[in-house]
Amino acid sequence: DGNELTDIADYMQENTTNNEKTDLYGIAKDKNVIFISLESLQTFVINNTVNGEEVTPFLNDLIGESYYFENFYHQTAQGKTSDSEFIVENSLYPSPRGAVYFTHAQNDYHSLPEIIGNEGYYSTVFHPNNKSFWNRDVMYENTGYDHFFDVDAYEVTEGNSVGWGLKDKDFFSQSMKYLETMQKPFYAKFITLTNHYPFELAEEDATIEKYDSNSKTLNSYFQTARYMDESIEEFFTYLKESGLYEDSIIVLMGDHYGISDFHKKAMSMYLDQEYTDYLHVQLQRVPFYIHIPGQEGEVISKIAGQVDVKPTLLHLLGIDDSNDLSFGTNLFADERKPYIALRDGSFISDEYVYTKDQCFNRETGELIDTTTGTADEESTCQLYIEQVEEELSYSDQIIFGDLFRFYNFKDENVIEEVE
Numbered sequence: 001d002g003n004e005l006t007d008i009a010d011y012m013q014e015n016t017t018n019n020e021k022t023d024l025y026g027i028a029k030d031k032n033v034i035f036i037s038l039e040s041l042q043t044f045v046i047n048n049t050v051n052g053e054e055v056t057p058f059l060n061d062l063i064g065e066s067y068y069f070e071n072f073y074h075q076t077a078q079g080k081t082s083d084s085e086f087i088v089e090n091s092l093y094p095s096p097r098g099a100v101y102f103t104h105a106q107n108d109y110h111s112l113p114e115i116i117g118n119e120g121y122y123s124t125v126f127h128p129n130n131k132s133f134w135n136r137d138v139m140y141e142n143t144g145y146d147h148f149f150d151v152d153a154y155e156v157t158e159g160n161s162v163g164w165g166l167k168d169k170d171f172f173s174q175s176m177k178y179l180e181t182m183q184k185p186f187y188a189k190f191i192t193l194t195n196h197y198p199f200e201l202a203e204e205d206a207t208i209e210k211y212d213s214n215s216k217t218l219n220s221y222f223q224t225a226r227y228m229d230e231s232i233e234e235f236f237t238y239l240k241e242s243g244l245y246e247d248s249i250i251v252l253m254g255d256h257y258g259i260s261d262f263h264k265k266a267m268s269m270y271l272d273q274e275y276t277d278y279l280h281v282q283l284q285r286v287p288f289y290i291h292i293p294g295q296e297g298e299v300i301s302k303i304a305g306q307v308d309v310k311p312t313l314l315h316l317l318g319i320d321d322s323n324d325l326s327f328g329t330n331l332f333a334d335e336r337k338p339y340i341a342l343r344d345g346s347f348i349s350d351e352y353v354y355t356k357d358q359c360f361n362r363e364t365g366e367l368i369d370t371t372t373g374t375a376d377e378e379s380t381c382q383l384y385i386e387q388v389e390e391e392l393s394y395s396d397q398i399i400f401g402d403l404f405r406f407y408n409f410k411d412e413n414v415i416e417e418v419e
Ligand code: GP9
Pocket: 079, 080, 081, 082, 129, 133, 191, 193, 196
């Protein structure tokens, strides 16, 4: 019943309440929100080179005119892209097994599209895949999306497809006609596709050379990442030409890793670094940008994660969410939760990276201690290990028990009495 929610709601209110109003509160009020999900893009390619050439020149330049979070972690699990969508829009954790999009698509949520829909936003997703992939059609309908431009909205031919489907450049160019006529203000989520395993690309679309290692996957990854970078640049040009650019904030985020542990050896060679459990966690960083017209760029180094996106966007849009229940905190607030939890119980704090019973210094990667010693040898990371486990389990309880159906988000946090 709703009683188990009482403790969880108290915990969430206490640990992640988003009451603090910064100078940026409402800075994007009534502006369109364009959210670009960057398929499989990891932070290690940003400001990096392959064979002496920049991998993502456009995204590198974009740092100079955006809030760019260099220590932003994906928190996805088996649900991959769908998990990233779920985390971002609900500020909850994904499921420890399977994908919430499949297993709990009918729950009561308090999702971003629904919340901003109540403020007059028209919400839509652009993604050239079958609408039922990841059960998106069901989940989108349930979480307040007004429309989903799925594969049927696009002209897909052999010539403009590769790998998983429509090439990103064609995806953006074909999307513009819909975007230009859209009811405003809108929240439009664009999910890219070309930079997806196995990172296939037509020869004519390759503008940089492949990497040379024992991993075909990593070798190709740089080329498709560059292709995606070019497609984003073209999209920005279209937005400027259409006049939408000035009236929109543009958010870009990597959805999850693209290069798995299977490619350790090649990664280690590329990064010229030993592949440790510490490095594995640090490689879970994905790019996160918020571009606000008229705002200067800033590189923000504080730790951040996908759960933080929802409260951050609501803050920028000037939508009061102090009654909301989230596991993330507004990234611009001074008072923030002191760690970013990953789905497997690993976490990152200002000082430490904790994973697989080991506590590392976050800056240096030096192993500080392990938790497998004797009982009196407490790990330096001990402070948060249990809290992270508790928090993940709270999120699971909310999802598995569909607990938000007992919560009244409008009326001062009242837990509705249930029979
Ligand atoms: C599929 C696309 C990729 O529609 O979002 O899914 P992924 O395999 O990355 O979850």
